[in-house]
Amino acid sequence: MQFREIMCGIVGYTGERRACPVIIKGLQRLEYRGYDSAGVAVCQENGALNVYKCKGKVSDLERHLEGKDSSGTIGIGHTRWATHGEPNDVNAHPHLSRSGNLALIHNGIIENFRVLRDALRSHGFTFRSSTDSEVLVNLIEFVRESENCSLEDAVRIALKQVVGAYAIALIEKGNTTRIVAARKSSPMAIGIGDGEYFLSSDAASIIDYTQSFVYLKDGEVAVIEKGKPLHITNLEGREAPVSIQKLNLSISQLEKGGFDHFMLKEIHEQPDTLGDCIRGRVIPETREIVLSGVLENKERFLKARRIIFVACGTSWHAALIGEHLIENMCRIPVEVEYASEFRYRDPIIYPDDVIIAVSQSGETADTLAAVEIARSAGAFVYGICNVVGSSIARGTDSGTYIHVGPEIGVASTKAFTGQVTVMTMLALLVGRLKGTVDSGYYHRVAQAVLELPSTIRKALETAGQVAALARTFTYAHNFIYLGRGYNYPTALEGALKLKEISYIHAEGLPAAEMKHGPIALIDAEMPTVAIATLDATYEKTLSNIEEIKARGGKIIAVVSDGDELVRRSADYCIEVPSTVECLMPLVSIIPLQLLAYYIATYKGRNVDQPRNLAKSVTVE
Numbered sequence: 001m002q003f004r005e006i007m008c009g010i011v012g013y014t015g016e017r018r019a020c021p022v023i024i025k026g027l028q029r030l031e032y033r034g035y036d037s038a039g040v041a042v043c044q045e046n047g048a049l050n051v052y053k054c055k056g057k058v059s060d061l062e063r064h065l066e067g068k069d070s071s072g073t074i075g076i077g078h079t080r081w082a083t084h085g086e087p088n089d090v091n092a093h094p095h096l097s098r099s100g101n102l103a104l105i106h107n108g109i110i111e112n113f114r115v116l117r118d119a120l121r122s123h124g125f126t127f128r129s130s131t132d133s134e135v136l137v138n139l140i141e142f143v144r145e146s147e148n149c150s151l152e153d154a155v156r157i158a159l160k161q162v163v164g165a166y167a168i169a170l171i172e173k174g175n176t177t178r179i180v181a182a183r184k185s186s187p188m189a190i191g192i193g194d195g196e197y198f199l200s201s202d203a204a205s206i207i208d209y210t211q212s213f214v215y216l217k218d219g220e221v222a223v224i225e226k227g228k229p230l231h232i233t234n235l236e237g238r239e240a241p242v243s244i245q246k247l248n249l250s251i252s253q254l255e256k257g258g259f260d261h262f263m264l265k266e267i268h269e270q271p272d273t274l275g276d277c278i279r280g281r282v283i284p285e286t287r288e289i290v291l292s293g294v295l296e297n298k299e300r301f302l303k304a305r306r307i308i309f310v311a312c313g314t315s316w317h318a319a320l321i322g323e324h325l326i327e328n329m330c331r332i333p334v335e336v337e338y339a340s341e342f343r344y345r346d347p348i349i350y351p352d353d354v355i356i357a358v359s360q361s362g363e364t365a366d367t368l369a370a371v372e373i374a375r376s377a378g379a380f381v382y383g384i385c386n387v388v389g390s391s392i393a394r395g396t397d398s399g400t401y402i403h404v405g406p407e408i409g410v411a412s413t414k415a416f417t418g419q420v421t422v423m424t425m426l427a428l429l430v431g432r433l434k435g436t437v438d439s440g441y442y443h444r445v446a447q448a449v450l451e452l453p454s455t456i457r458k459a460l461e462t463a464g465q466v467a468a469l470a471r472t473f474t475y476a477h478n479f480i481y482l483g484r485g486y487n488y489p490t491a492l493e494g495a496l497k498l499k500e501i502s503y504i505h506a507e508g509l510p511a512a513e514m515k516h517g518p519i520a521l522i523d524a525e526m527p528t529v530a531i532a533t534l535d536a537t538y539e540k541t542l543s544n545i546e547e548i549k550a551r552g553g554k555i556i557a558v559v560s561d562g563d564e565l566v567r568r569s570a571d572y573c574i575e576v577p578s579t580v581e582c583l584m585p586l587v588s589i590i591p592l593q594l595l596a597y598y599i600a601t602y603k604g605r606n607v608d609q610p611r612n613l614a615k616s617v618t619v620e
């Protein structure tokens with residue numbers, strides 16, 4: 001059986017400090033991604049290469065390290081998340097080569113590992129684990145021995161034989177200064193210190209030490225040696241430029257800030273994160289929109305035959321709202337595609353299409369693959385990402401960061417509202433440039449965007465009521481979420497939040513679809529969350545609510561402040577502030593995020609790291 005390592009974490013260090021504490025701290029910062037085992041390899045001052053690894057948490061690894069010799073100043077560490085097969089000590093990384101001279105950590109999948117393993121077996125290699133990563137470290141060792149070459153040359157030659165995705169780091173016995181790293185389709189950042197280097201699959205995990213980073217590009221191999229300049233080459237051995245980027249992240253941005261969970265913190269910080277997202281992009285005095293990525297590529301948007309969104313999960317829900325926004329304001333036909341489907345169905349892409357890739361992490365493998373397909377078809381590809389310097393951000397022609405800060409909770413919250421806010425600004429700007437948006441409407445929406453932080457702050461005042469309501473529904477086994485128009489995607493997103501963190505089955509539907517089948521599910525045991533704020537479909541949603549009520553269903557309704565009508569039919573009403581209709585999803589989602597959060601915590605779930613999920617899905 002193939003053991004695939006995805007969404008794993010990598011940390012490395014070479015310098016004057018003890019490597020192990022640096023690595024452990026970095027791995028702890030990556031814990032939120034979800035993982036099932038952890039390990040480190042350290043090269044001691046006497047040249048001995050020691051590997052310590054175990055199933056479980058980084059805290060288990062720390063216990064495992066007690067009393068062991070891990071005092072070296074160079075090391076690599078890993079958190080592994082397996083999708084197939086049991087996680088255990090043997091499958092944990094680092095993996096040692098046959099001779100014990102090389103230790104390797106790997107994120108990604110070597111798709112042709114069986115062929116490579118069979119070839120190595122024919123040369124007498126045996127394998128302790130079931131992983132593709134152990135095959136890779138032995139392939140590198142085999143090349144090194146048979147070609148009698150340097151480690152970096154062996155890495156290059158071996159990687160040319162590899163089909164798949166990887167971010168790897170290696171250290172070797174007897175070398176107390178040098179790490180060799182490489183990547184393809186899996187992120188890798190090198191932190192630059194004073195005579196020392198850090199390595200991580202996520203730069204944010206090492207900001208305790210440095211804010212200067214070099215992001216390895218696909219097909220690059222880095223030789224990272226204490227006290228020496230960073231040396232980067234491509235797989236052909238040609239020198240690549242070393243471009244250092246600054247990351248302005250503070251430790252407090254990464255910590256819980258007094259909340260019980262990152263998710264709750266991230267829900268409550270939305271007034272601020274949306275303020276950051278809007279700042280400098282909507283000019284308060286004139287309500288002019290300044291999105292440089294759009295303005296610099298104005299012609300591509302003005303001449304777009306079609307806009308296609310590609311995304312997954314919550315980002316896909318945000319894109320569904322983007323479809324309404326763009327069709328409404330820009331009169332450009334829009335399609336919204338699951339990136340995972342788009343990439344495999346030979347899509348028709350025209351050179352005058354604009355593809356918008358939406359991704360919080362900027363590392364989602366399916367979305368990245370969709371970007372590559374669109375680019376090779378000659379379309380203009382625009383990214384809406386959160387993580388600065390991420391693969392999708394770098395792989396697109398242009399784009400806009402949502403600037404909502406690191407999202408740590410696996411359940412996406414502030415990224416969703418940031419994505420929809422960016423899409424609103426983009427639709428307004430393109431609509432203005434095209435002349436398809438009426439000036440009065442433009443100014444009303446732009447003003448409402450400026451007021452979003454205070455509107456969302458008011459919506460967060462529902463937290464106490466939602467927490468109390470959540471107690472009543474903690475024991476439900478199923479939920480239906482209904483919405484229409486702009487709020488149909490909100491219903492999908494509310495249902496996804498509940499499923500992923502509470503493990504309660506929930507289904508989001510357009511309200512009018514109920515009578516085409518799902519209403520058969522309604523009884524006293526099936527609560528319905530209905531978004532029935534004052535908008536174009538308000539009265540129709542009200543009728544849908546009454547139909548459910550008539551069949552004995554329980555209704556929790558999200559309504560506009562002061563609503564009288566829905567209150568007569570619904571069992572519970574959560575009042576939210578009003579704004580322009582196209583921004584209502586940003587308001588209505590707040591009580592739904594809170595409802596999912598409180599139900600999940602009352603059920604004792606691991607809210608920030610729900611089972612079977614990881615924050616960033618870096619392979620398909």
Ligand code: M6R
Nearest residue numbers: 313314315359360361364411412
């Ligand atoms: O990083 P991305 O936005 O590309 O991630 C896409 C999905 O994996 C993500 O939105 C996922 O659905 C979240 N866990 C939802 O809360």
